[in-house]
Amino acid sequence: MKYEEHTAIGITGLLILSKIKILGLDVNIVSILTTGIASILADLDHLESRISNKMYSGISRAITNLLSLVIPTVLAVISYIQFNKWNNIYRSSTSSWNPFVVGLVVFAISNLLIREQYQVIKKIVAYGVAFGLIAYGIYKENRILISIGLFIGTYILTEHRSGVTHSILSAIITTLIVLKIDIKYNLNLTRYVLLGYLLHILSDCFTTRGCPIFFLL
Ligand SMILES: [Zn+2]
Numbered sequence: 001m002k003y004e005e006h007t008a009i010g011i012t013g014l015l016i017l018s019k020i021k022i023l024g025l026d027v028n029i030v031s032i033l034t035t036g037i038a039s040i041l042a043d044l045d046h047l048e049s050r051i052s053n054k055m056y057s058g059i060s061r062a063i064t065n066l067l068s069l070v071i072p073t074v075l076a077v078i079s080y081i082q083f084n085k086w087n088n089i090y091r092s093s094t095s096s097w098n099p100f101v102v103g104l105v106v107f108a109i110s111n112l113l114i115r116e117q118y119q120v121i122k123k124i125v126a127y128g129v130a131f132g133l134i135a136y137g138i139y140k141e142n143r144i145l146i147s148i149g150l151f152i153g154t155y156i157l158t159e160h161r162s163g164v165t166h167s168i169l170s171a172i173i174t175t176l177i178v179l180k181i182d183i184k185y186n187l188n189l190t191r192y193v194l195l196g197y198l199l200h201i202l203s204d205c206f207t208t209r210g211c212p213i214f215f216l217l
Contacts, residue, residue, distance in 0.1 A: 038196025
């Protein structure tokens with residue numbers, strides 16, 4: 001199903017369901033935009049692959065390999081600098097996690113994963129981002145960053161093979177992440193994200209391809 005169709009279903013759903021007072025759905029620019037964006041959230045993997053196919057088809061294997069070394073190295077160095085800064089400022093070693101070690105693990109894992117799949121540049125970047133977020137989240141003791149990193153990591157690992165973003169599990173994880181950000185910044189938008197996301201899954205279930213809503217079971 002196309003993005004435009006998903007967006008249309010999401011926004012139409014919002015307009016209809018806003019009539020049911022108990023759901024507490026308001027119709028305004030922000031809620032319409034949020035629902036619209038959330039409606040295509042589950043298909044971001046397709047969007048990403050479409051863009052990356054166009055962008056990177058001409059890039060040689062050598063450059064891809066080089067980047068697979070450079071990106072994790074940069075992440076490892078950044079983690080190291082951050083850790084030293086943190087240690088200088090607080091002169092404490094309360095956290096047993098050394099982001100530099102995490103950075104090296106990132107380096108090793110992303111290289112291992114990449115070697116099997118040359119030319120998949122977006123994977124390199126995505127894994128870098130995922131592990132980077134986890135490492136930085138651990139260093140900052142920020143559970144939101146860790147959750148997002150874990151989610152992206154799991155997401156790429158399972159991407160395309162199972163359509164894991166079209167499952168109830170994925171809807172729950174997405175909602176929890178959004179809820180945390182929502183509460184922190186007092187945005188009050190979780191219900192619209194959930195609505196858009198669920199309507200996306202629901203409408204995909206009616207296509208011939210279907211979707212693995214009970215992923216993991
Ligand atoms: Zn979909």
